[in-house]
Amino acid sequence: MDGFIQEVKNFKQEWPEIRFIDLIFPDINARPRGKRIPIEALDKVYKGVYLPLSTLSLSVHGKVVEEAGLGEAIGEPDHICYPILGTLTPTFNPEVGQIMLNMMDRKGEKETLMSPRVVLAQMMERLHANNLFPVTAIELEFYLIDKNRNDKGEIQPPVNPIHQGREFKSDVYNIENLDDYADFLSDLNFAAQAQGLNTSGALSESAPGQFEINFNHQADVINACDQVIYAKRLIRQVALKHGFDVTFMAKPFADEAGNGMHIHLSVLDEHGHNRFSDSQGDCSPFFYKTLTAMLAMMPESMALLCPNVNSYRRFCPMMYTPTRADWAENHRGVALRIPMSDSKNRRIEHRIAGADVNPYLLAVVVLSGLLASQQFGPEQCPPALDEHAASLPTRMADALRTLSSSELIGMYLPQDFVSLYTACKDTELREFEQAVTPLEVEWMLHSA
Numbered sequence: 001m002d003g004f005i006q007e008v009k010n011f012k013q014e015w016p017e018i019r020f021i022d023l024i025f026p027d028i029n030a031r032p033r034g035k036r037i038p039i040e041a042l043d044k045v046y047k048g049v050y051l052p053l054s055t056l057s058l059s060v061h062g063k064v065v066e067e068a069g070l071g072e073a074i075g076e077p078d079h080i081c082y083p084i085l086g087t088l089t090p091t092f093n094p095e096v097g098q099i100m101l102n103m104m105d106r107k108g109e110k111e112t113l114m115s116p117r118v119v120l121a122q123m124m125e126r127l128h129a130n131n132l133f134p135v136t137a138i139e140l141e142f143y144l145i146d147k148n149r150n151d152k153g154e155i156q157p158p159v160n161p162i163h164q165g166r167e168f169k170s171d172v173y174n175i176e177n178l179d180d181y182a183d184f185l186s187d188l189n190f191a192a193q194a195q196g197l198n199t200s201g202a203l204s205e206s207a208p209g210q211f212e213i214n215f216n217h218q219a220d221v222i223n224a225c226d227q228v229i230y231a232k233r234l235i236r237q238v239a240l241k242h243g244f245d246v247t248f249m250a251k252p253f254a255d256e257a258g259n260g261m262h263i264h265l266s267v268l269d270e271h272g273h274n275r276f277s278d279s280q281g282d283c284s285p286f287f288y289k290t291l292t293a294m295l296a297m298m299p300e301s302m303a304l305l306c307p308n309v310n311s312y313r314r315f316c317p318m319m320y321t322p323t324r325a326d327w328a329e330n331h332r333g334v335a336l337r338i339p340m341s342d343s344k345n346r347r348i349e350h351r352i353a354g355a356d357v358n359p360y361l362l363a364v365v366v367l368s369g370l371l372a373s374q375q376f377g378p379e380q381c382p383p384a385l386d387e388h389a390a391s392l393p394t395r396m397a398d399a400l401r402t403l404s405s406s407e408l409i410g411m412y413l414p415q416d417f418v419s420l421y422t423a424c425k426d427t428e429l430r431e432f433e434q435a436v437t438p439l440e441v442e443w444m445l446h447s448a
Contacts, residue, residue, distance in 0.1 A: 003085055004046045011088050012039070015097060018090060022098040023049055025081060026229050027058045028116060028424055029307065030358040034101065042099075048108075049101060050078040056103070056114045057420060059428050060308055068423040070114075080108045087226060089195040092187075092237035100226060113414045116360035120222055123367050123412070132275070132370050133268040136224050136363065137217035141259040141355050142235060143252055144184070144209045144244045155252060157208040158244050167208035181211075184242045188213075191234055197227050207256035217264065221367070225359035228261075250306070250354030251313035258314035258321065259355035264339070265366055266347040274346055281343035288378035291327055291348065294336060294369035295382065298325040298352065299392055300406035301365045303399035305353040307425060309432050314354050315394045322351060326382075326389035334385065335392070352392075368412035396429050 012018075021042050023034040033055050037045075054076055057068035064071040081101035088099040103112050111118040127134060143157075146166075150156045157167040162180040185202055192199050198216045205212045213231060218224050232248060239246040251258040267275045267290075276287040306312055314321045320332045327336035327348075337349040353362050382389065393399040403409060404422050 004083060005043065007085060007088055008042050011097065015090050017094055018097045019095045020097070021045075021088075022091065022096060023081075023083075023101055024098055024229070025051055025055060025101045025103060026117065026358075026360075027055055028358065028421060029058070029060050030116070030229060030232075030360070031058070031060075031062070032229060032233060033058070036096070039097070045083050045099070048080040048082055048104075051081050051101070051103065053077050053079045053103070053112075053114075056112070057424055059424065059431075065424045065427045067427045068420050070420070077106075079106070079112065080104050084226075086223070089230065091195075092191045092234055092241070098230070098233075100229075114417055114420055116358050116364070116417075117222065117225070119413060119417055120225065120360045120364050120367075122414075123364050123371075124221060127367060127370060130371070131269055133219060133270070134221055134367055134370065135217050135219050135266045135268060136221050136366075137264040138215045138224060138228060138359065139212055139260070139262040139264075140215070140228060140231065140248075141205055141210060141212045141261070142232075143207070143247050143249075143259065144181070144211065144239060145247055145252070147243065147245045155245075155247070161242070184238060184244070187241065188235065188238045191238060192231065195230055195234065197231055197234070198224070199227075199231070205257070207253065210257065210259070217266070219268075221363050222360075225363055228359040248355040250308065250311040250356045254313070257319055260314070260321075260351065261353045261355045261357050261359070261362060262349055262351050263353070263362055263366055264347045264349050266345065267370060274344055276346040276348075277343035283346065285378040286373065287346065288381040289373040289376045290369055291336060292376040292378075292381045293372035294348070294350070294366070295325045295327065295389070296376070297365070297369060297372060297408050298335060299390055300402050300409050301368075302352070302393050303396070303403040303425065304361045304365050304409075304421070305357055306396070306399060307358065307361075308356055309396050309429065311354050311356055312394050312396055312399075315392070320351075323392055323394060324386075324389040325392060326384075326386050328384040331385070364413065368409070371412055372408060396425070400425055400429070 019039055020036050021039050022036050024032045025034045027033050054064045054071040057065045057070045059065050081103045084100045084102055090097050103115055105112045146156045146158050159166050160180050198218055200214045200216045202211050202213045236246050248259055269275055278284040315323050322335040326334045328334045329338040330340050335352055339349055350366050393402050400422055
């Protein structure tokens with residue numbers, strides 16, 4: 001309690017113009033849910049705030065998934081939530097701050113294992129107990145898009161604010177393009193610094209209106225995921241100010257690159273030595289064991305990394321999106337890329353997830369490979385660019401079925417959480433498949 005009171009006191013002194021606080025609880029899709037309160041009421045938040053347990057089982061469009069069993073069937077009960085120290089920050093709105101909440105179990109004694117953030121926290125405890133101290137860095141891609149649709153009602157790239165022409169061509173790493181969007185990027189970077197986000201700048205990505213924001217590596221993996229939640233919210237707010245819409249859809253345009261969320265992983269021991277390198281600076285046996293475990297778990301974890309129907313649209317030829325559980329050094333077409341680095345900075349880049357992934361679940365999947373490495377020997381690691389690498393499920397139904405029957409995933413994630421997740425996603429998929437799309441009407445209206 002004392003730590004929270006002091007944090008609130010310091011925050012009010014640093015940001016005296018703030019009048020309201022958003023109490024944020026990320027749902028299973030990592031969408032911020034919660035309440036807005038006057039800042040005068042913030043001092044009492046340490047006593048707890050009540051939210052429905054069903055907040056954990058909301059669909060991607062914000063509806064309670066009754067099939068998950070946390071809503072009407074049990075009376076829509078409230079659970080108490082407590083503020084998370086260190087997450088009190090300003091927002092882009094100069095009058096509004098924000099803080100994250102943790103939801104507790106039925107008795108209010110422990111954090112609920114239904115929360116992805118808590119699943120990750122438990123994973124971190126297991127890793128530290130095994131002398132494994134992961135360090136991560138996240139890359140997040142997004143599209144700026146026009147707030148207006150085209151004549152067909154489709155989303156479209158933005159109008160360049162300097163040249164006043166619509167973006168239409170890919171121009172990877174174009175520095176001048178960053179200058180064209182300098183006002184947007186300047187506001188974004190300034191606000192990110194004010195929020196304490198550990199970012200290292202933005203770059204122009206592979207498609208018209210697409211950008212990537214990079215986070216510096218850090219040992220606090222949970223905080224790194226918290227920052228993704230805040231960063232998405234911030235990007236949306238800044239884009240709106242500058243007349244843009246923004247999307248983190250995995251595949252918003254059929255003929256352009258998708259939005260990915262890549263995560264870089266290295267692992268230290270208690271002395272700060274990189275466990276992926278041996279004493280001679282070469283790849284260690286642990287490095288190869290971890291690669292083997294990650295590859296073995298990859299097909300079973302696809303449903304967690306690709307949470308929506310649209311997620312699977314990313315996996316198409318010539319778009320640097322892997323469709324097999326493979327690895328290689330300095331190769332962007334594989335699932336696990338080993339970037340160029342020295343022995344101190346040796347790391348694995350996990351390239352499966354889209355920008356729509358829940359960052360806590362992305363971290364859980366990647367880190368579970370560290371624990372699962374104990375079940376493999378280095379000699380089991382397949383060769384780089386293995387022609388016989390397992391194919392990944394690239395349809396949502398197949399991915400969910402594979403997750404439900406997984407033995408490895410069940411060893412490292414709570415079964416109750418996996419059941420909750422699959423219930424929510426099965427329901428979303430069924431609802432999606434029941435919709436009649438304009439394309440099938442066009443194809444079948446007079447040909448059936």
